[in-house]
Structure formats: structure tokens, C-alpha cells
Amino acid sequence: MELMAGAFTISFSAVFVKLVGMGPDAISFYRMAFGGICLLIISKARKEKIFTGIRPALLALLAGIFFALDLTFWHRSIQYIGPGLATILANFQVIFLAVTGILFFKERVTLRLILSIPLAMTGILLLCGLQWSSLSSNYKAGILFGLITAMCYTAFILTLRYLQTGTTVPSTLSTMVTMTIF
Numbered sequence: 086m087e088l089m090a091g092a093f094t095i096s097f098s099a100v101f102v103k104l105v106g107m108g109p110d111a112i113s114f115y116r117m118a119f120g121g122i123c124l125l126i127i128s129k130a131r132k133e134k135i136f137t138g139i140r141p142a143l144l145a146l147l148a149g150i151f152f153a154l155d156l157t158f159w160h161r162s163i164q165y166i167g168p169g170l171a172t173i174l175a176n177f178q179v180i181f182l183a184v185t186g187i188l189f190f191k192e193r194v195t196l197r198l199i200l201s202i203p204l205a206m207t208g209i210l211l212l213c214g215l216q217w218s219s220l221s222s223n224y225k226a227g228i229l230f231g232l233i234t235a236m237c238y239t240a241f242i243l244t245l246r247y248l249q250t251g252t253t254v255p256s257t258l259s260t261m262v263t264m265t266i267f
Contacts, residue, residue, distance in 0.1 A: 099168030102160050109160030117153055121265035128262045135262055137255040144248040145260055149267035151241035159234040165227025170212060174231025180205055181239040 102112055128135060136142060155175075162171035180202055186192035213228050214220050220228075248260060255263070 099159075099163055099172050102163045103168050109157055109164060112160050113153060113156040116156060117149075117265055121262065124258065124262040124265055128258050131258070133256060133259050133262075135255075135259045137259065138253045140251055141248060141253060141255045141260070142263060144244055144251075145255075145263035146267040148241055148244040148248065148260075149264040151237050151244055152264060155234055155237035155241055158230045158237060162227045162230035162234055165223045165230065171227065171231050171234070173212060174209070174228065175234040175238060177205070177209065177232060177235040178238040178242070181235055182242060185239060185243065 102109075105112060107115075125135075159171060159175050162174060165171075166174075183192075183198055183202065187194055187198075214224075217225070245260070248254070
């Protein structure tokens with residue numbers, strides 16, 4: 086039940102970003118600050134060890150930077166093109182992850198992947214507009230910010246994945262606390 090409530094609540098975050106009337110940097114800062122404080126309180130209540138070594142701390146710092154950039158670019162995209170399209174563009178990270186997996190991690194290329202990438206790119210073109218030159222500069226910036234969001238989120242996910250491969254793997258909660266506070 087809590088998972089469903091959390092998913093329901095977070096699904097409105099893009100709408101709240103549009104409605105709140107603050108700048109994208111301020112919104113990103115407060116989202117990270119409030120999230121970090123709440124996670125820190127929870128980790129202290131559970132008596133979780135937060136610092137587990139320099140390598141996990143540095144990787145959490147890097148993940149935190151990528152996540153902060155992800156939020157900042159996403160919030161800018163929302164301001165320019167609206168919450169719906171900005172979120173769709175941010176979710177383009179699945180394509181970036183698939184391509185990264187193929188190029189750097191030797192993951193298997195499947196027929197489904199070969200068909201889905203061009204289909205997804207066609208969908209993005211149709212959603213964003215085929216007449217690029219006729220779009221306003223703010224709309225173009227919003228599209229680019231949305232795609233940069235996807236790249237930052239891809240880097241965030243890959244950094245977390247790498248963090249979980251070391252000999253000293255911190256708990257998920259301590260990783261999130263460290264990352265968010267950084």
C-alpha cells in the first residue's frame with residue numbers, strides 16, 4: 086500500500102514543479118535538501134552506518150551530482166515544454182542505457198531492441214514536432230533540456246550500478262542518504 090501511495094504521489098511531481106512558481110534551481114535544491122534530511126532521519130532511526138569508505142562516498146558524491154543535474158535540467162524542461170513532454174523526454178534514458186549497455190558492457194542486442202530504438206526515436210520526433218525551425222527557442226531549449234535530463238539520469242543509474250559492485254557495498258538507504266546530502 087505504501088509503495089502505491091508513493092508511486093501515486095511522485096507521479097504528480099512534474100505537475101507540482103510547474104505549479105509551484107519557483108525557479109528550477111531552487112526547486113531542485115529544496116527537493117534534494119528535504120529528501121536528504123528525511124533520509125538522514127530515517128537512517129539515524131534505523132541506526133544505519135552512513136559512511137562505509139572513501140570509494141562509496143566518492144561514488145555517492147558523483148551520483149548526487151548527476152541526480153542534481155537530472156532534476157535541474159528536468160525542471161527547466163518542465164518550465165519550457167510542460168510536465169508531460171518533459172517527463173517523456175526524461176524517460177528516454179532507457180534508450181541511452183540500452184545503447185550504453187551494448188557499447189560498453191557487451192550486452193546482447195535483441196530484435197526487440199533493434200525495433201524499439203527507431204520506434205522510440207520516431208515517437209520523440211512526432212511528439213516534439215517535425216518542423217524544428219518553426220519551433221520557438223524556449224520550446225527547443227525545453228526539448229534539449231529534456232534529453233540532457235535523460236543523459237544525466239543515465240549517468241546517475243550507471244554510477245549507482247558501479248557503486249554496488251565494490252567489495253564494500255553500502256546499504257541502499259546509506260547510499261541514498263550520502264548521495265542526496267552531497
